[in-house]
Amino acid sequence: MSEGAKQRQAEELLQKALSVYGECEPPSDLEEGIIRQVRAAGSKRSPAWLPVLAAAAAILIGVVLIQDWSDVQTPETTVAQLPAPLARPAPANVAPSRQVTGMGRPPIQKRPIARKASAVKPPVLTGESEISPLPQSELAFSDIVTTPIEIEDLGKETTPLISDLAGAENREAPAAEGLIAGFEEGRE
Amino acid sequence: MSDDASDRVESLVREHARFVYRLVYSLLRNHHDTEDVVQETFLRVCRNRSKLNRIEDPRAWIACIAWRSALTRRRKLSAHPVVDLDDLKNSLETIATGPEEEAGKEQMRSLLERLIRTLPEELRNPLILSTVEDIRSPEISAILGIPEATVRTRLFRARQLLREKLTALIGGGSRVGRS
Numbered sequence: 551m552s553e554g555a556k557q558r559q560a561e562e563l564l565q566k567a568l569s570v571y572g573e574c575e576p577p578s579d580l581e582e583g584i585i586r587q588v589r590a591a592g593s594k595r596s597p598a599w600l601p602v603l604a605a606a607a608a609i610l611i612g613v614v615l616i617q618d619w620s621d622v623q624t625p626e627t628t629v630a631q632l633p634a635p636l637a638r639p640a641p642a643n644v645a646p647s648r649q650v651t652g653m654g655r656p657p658i659q660k661r662p663i664a665r666k667a668s669a670v671k672p673p674v675l676t677g678e679s680e681i682s683p684l685p686q687s688e689l690a691f692s693d694i695v696t697t698p699i700e701i702e703d704l705g706k707e708t709t710p711l712i713s714d715l716a717g718a719e720n721r722e723a724p725a726a727e728g729l730i731a732g733f734e735e736g737r738e
Numbered sequence: 739m740s741d742d743a744s745d746r747v748e749s750l751v752r753e754h755a756r757f758v759y760r761l762v763y764s765l766l767r768n769h770h771d772t773e774d775v776v777q778e779t780f781l782r783v784c785r786n787r788s789k790l791n792r793i794e795d796p797r798a799w800i801a802c803i804a805w806r807s808a809l810t811r812r813r814k815l816s817a818h819p820v821v822d823l824d825d826l827k828n829s830l831e832t833i834a835t836g837p838e839e840e841a842g843k844e845q846m847r848s849l850l851e852r853l854i855r856t857l858p859e860e861l862r863n864p865l866i867l868s869t870v871e872d873i874r875s876p877e878i879s880a881i882l883g884i885p886e887a888t889v890r891t892r893l894f895r896a897r898q899l900l901r902e903k904l905t906a907l908i909g910g911g912s913r914v915g916r917s
Contacts, residue, residue: 560904567850572869
């Protein structure tokens with residue numbers, strides 16, 4: 551077979567193959583099946599009232615949390631409201647002025663969130679006697695620590711040069727002589 | 739789902755489902771997978787029905803969704819098997835000597851399918867789409883996202899390559915030939 555004949559035959563075959571390649575008969579109930587699926591998918595969607603319900607629940611939870619938080623933050627919150635210490639009665643030998651004034655609900659009813667160290671503010675104690683001054687030693691220490699040191703002062707503390715020392719001696723000599731003279735005059 | 743949106747999607751299904759089926763089948767060559775992908779395509783259309791008002795050409799838009807879904811499915815199915823040259827020669831012989839027309843068509847489809855697999859993907863996809871009934875170059879261009887001129891060029895090159903392969907097969911097969 552010549553090359554030209556082969557090419558013609560290949561061309562014919564290709565045209566025929568391409569024409570039959572795309573032939574395809576979809577199922578007769580194709581559309582109905584898809585529509586059923588689409589309707590089922592549509593009906594599976596969440597109902598319209600669900601977002602409203604979710605929003606209401608979120609608001610309710612928010613209100614409860616805020617209320618709880620404000621209970622923790624309120625200034626009337628005292629040590630007496632914290633569960634563990636309040637479970638015991640106040641010792642008999644404590645003066646009335648040192649006793650904490652508790653008001654509010656029994657501690658056993660407090661929610662666990664109130665126990666968080668970060669959430670609970672330091673208790674506010676009532677009564678003057680509870681405010682005690684810091685010990686002297688602490689005051690002194692804090693003063694030392696917090697006293698700023700001037701850079702100029704640091705410069706003065708450096709070791710003086712020999713020439714400076716010599717100069718100081720020369721400058722101090724007349725002053726010493728004056729002092730001695732003054733002292734002798736005073737004695738007289 | 740509101741009635742309007744539902745009606746719109748249902749009318750799209752009735753209008754384009756068969757076209758989408760042929761489009762997907764041209765790539766997957768399997769009725770079961772094709773049905774799955776067509777359903778998946780229209781479910782996606784349903785989920786994105788809010789965009790329908792902004793779509794200028796719903797048919798091309800749906801075809802694009804279907805083609806991408808089909809490509810994803812084909813990747814999941816398996817890699818292309820290696821095409822055996824002897825198998826192709828045997829197929830060609832059966833076509834030439836097949837007694838029944840339908841059997842011959844089936845053999846011809848099978849032969850072309852295997853020949854198409856040997857083409858590079860950039861030529862293969864336009865050629866496969868061009869075999870789908872009622873599809874033209876502008877739509878192929880929209881589906882593949884390439885210029886229409888490029889579609890025509892690639893179609894020409896793909897056919898040329900197939901012709902060369904067939905010519906080589908006819909020349910190589912001693913028992914193949916039609917007088």
